[in-house]
Amino acid sequence: MKTRRRPYSAQRPADLGGGVWSVPVPIPGNPLGYTLVYAVDSPAGPVLVDAGWNHRDAWAALRDGLAALGIDVRDVRGVVVTHHHPDHAGLAGRVREESDGWIAMHEADATLVRLIRGMAGGSARDFQADMMRRAGAGSEADAVSVADRPDPPALPDLELQDGDLIDLPGRRLRTVWTPGHTPGHVCLYLEDTGRLFTGDHVLPGITPHIGIYPYDRNDVDPLGDFLASLDRVAELVDVEALPAHEWTFPDVAARASEIRAHHEEKLTVLRELLAGLRTAPPTIWDVAERMTWNRPWADLGPMQRGMAAGEAAAHLRTLEVRGLAGRVSGAPGDPVRFTTLSH
Numbered sequence: 001m002k003t004r005r006r007p008y009s010a011q012r013p014a015d016l017g018g019g020v021w022s023v024p025v026p027i028p029g030n031p032l033g034y035t036l037v038y039a040v041d042s043p044a045g046p047v048l049v050d051a052g053w054n055h056r057d058a059w060a061a062l063r064d065g066l067a068a069l070g071i072d073v074r075d076v077r078g079v080v081v082t083h084h085h086p087d088h089a090g091l092a093g094r095v096r097e098e099s100d101g102w103i104a105m106h107e108a109d110a111t112l113v114r115l116i117r118g119m120a121g122g123s124a125r126d127f128q129a130d131m132m133r134r135a136g137a138g139s140e141a142d143a144v145s146v147a148d149r150p151d152p153p154a155l156p157d158l159e160l161q162d163g164d165l166i167d168l169p170g171r172r173l174r175t176v177w178t179p180g181h182t183p184g185h186v187c188l189y190l191e192d193t194g195r196l197f198t199g200d201h202v203l204p205g206i207t208p209h210i211g212i213y214p215y216d217r218n219d220v221d222p223l224g225d226f227l228a229s230l231d232r233v234a235e236l237v238d239v240e241a242l243p244a245h246e247w248t249f250p251d252v253a254a255r256a257s258e259i260r261a262h263h264e265e266k267l268t269v270l271r272e273l274l275a276g277l278r279t280a281p282p283t284i285w286d287v288a289e290r291m292t293w294n295r296p297w298a299d300l301g302p303m304q305r306g307m308a309a310g311e312a313a314a315h316l317r318t319l320e321v322r323g324l325a326g327r328v329s330g331a332p333g334d335p336v337r338f339t340t341l342s343h
């Protein structure tokens with residue numbers, strides 16, 4: 001049975017049984033609607049999984065939603081952040097202020113948080129424009145502007161590694177490192193109830209953004225990491241998924257396999273695209289323009305095009321790692337171009 005996606009206004013705080021509760025926290029102005037913040041009970045106080053977007057209304061929804069379930073936010077023991085994105089980590093600092101609890105996240109995302117906190121507005125714009133130019137965006141790169149960015153997330157008190165047990169007396173909540181959507185994304189496996197908090201890694205109706213930044217990087221493979229992380233989760237038999245968006249669902253392994261197949265299909269289409277352009281190897285931007293998105297390329301705004309290019313670049317990079325695509329060397333300063341390599 002599938003619960004359809006419903007607007008934030010239809011969501012309610014819920015007791016999911018087994019000492020687990022969920023509170024929908026709105027993401028103002030975002031079509032995703034809300035983040036599901038979970039609370040896991042223990043004799044030493046509840047621990048939250050994610051915290052929601054840093055906004056007055058979101059804070060009120062979190063505090064009042066917890067209160068409706070009998071939890072005083074001041075009693076929270078700590079917040080485990082599945083990844084550093086603002087709809088997950090945004091309110092963690094506020095919860096820490098109120099409760100004096102800890103914030104925990106994977107060490108790879110903690111490194112990114114330190115980087116984000118050190119990056120001023122001007123340097124973010126230069127980074128974006130330079131990355132777009134190297135990807136073949138042409139004059140679009142000159143017009144780039146960086147939208148108002150949300151406040152950077154709070155620095156964590158605890159840095160997690162794969163396999164770590166969360167400080168939650170009397171229960172077993174284990175860190176499962178699932179890099180891909182971000183380098184330090186984690187799922188949290190509540191071993192005593194057979195449930196997995198999946199963050200953005202496995203969602204029931206949509207797939208998370210997998211991008212590579214800068215686009216022409218050739219020292220990492222986020223999509224390859226993501227696919228391997230899906231395989232890890234697909235090993236969990238009979239485990240219920242508690243995702244950070246949309247709705248909970250019974251079989252995390254089945255959905256993980258479905259998402260893997262979706263990306264393999266995309267990789268096959270991309271290979272065919274490159275084969276068709278063998279005589280004129282495309283830039284990353286050319287590839288992004290030709291891939292299928294949820295709207296026509298002409299209707300995508302600058303921010304969405306940037307994300308589409310990131311996604312195209314991640315898929316190209318995975319083909320390259322598999323030995324199925326390669327970079328064409330051009331004159332110094334020219335954007336990078338890709339071509340097929342056959343085995």
Ligand SMILES: [Zn+2]
Nearest residue numbers: 083085181200
């Ligand atoms: Zn995210």
